[in-house]
Amino acid sequence: MKAVLFDLFGVIARLQSPASQAVLEETIGADRERFWAAYWGHRAPYDRGDVTGPAYWRGVCESLGIAPDARLTADLIAADLDSWSGIDQHAVDLLDTLAGRGHTLGLLSNIPEELAARYETTHPWLDRFSVIGFSCRIGSAKPEPAAYAWCVRELGLAPGEILFVDDRADNVAAARELGLDGHVFTTPDALEAALAGPPV
Structure with missing residues (x-):
């Protein structure tokens, strides 16, 4: 991964x-x-x-x-x-941890333009992501296959080299159908444990 x-x-x-x-x-x-x-x-x-x-x-x-x-x-x-503007700082901190371990980070979000623009102007941690797939700008939204395919193409990796993390099981299932690994998010600690353990 x-x-x-x-x-x-x-x-x-x-x-x-x-x-x-x-x-x-x-x-x-x-x-x-x-x-x-x-x-x-x-x-x-x-x-x-x-x-x-x-x-x-x-x-x-x-x-x-x-x-x-x-x-x-x-x-x-x-x-x-x-x-839609509240942030989990623990999850934001996890981004730094993963980047420090050498993981490439991407973001795929179903989000309208007004909200995307607000995040870009108020949350500098978005710079941690090498690929950002905002649905309003890529023309497709989860769980549509095209949304995941766009991210895979932009990341330049094989689907199996990417772990997709989402709190909705249906979105994770759609990613797995395209060959990505998937993790249904519950807490930052659970995600970190999953990343440190056997493949999820």
């Missing part, structure tokens, strides 16, 4: 907290279950970069029977970006 290809959210960055989800729910003022169904139902094109933030939120609002104005759209975009 020569490279470790990381997922971002749920591994290095934290998933949305209940508090941040509540801010989104209060901002849009819609039924909770219907809101989250619309939020995720419209998300894939946003993550792939097919639509911008305003267009994404227009679609979400239309599904809920809400006519968004510029202020509401801006508030929703801001609350959404904030909800």
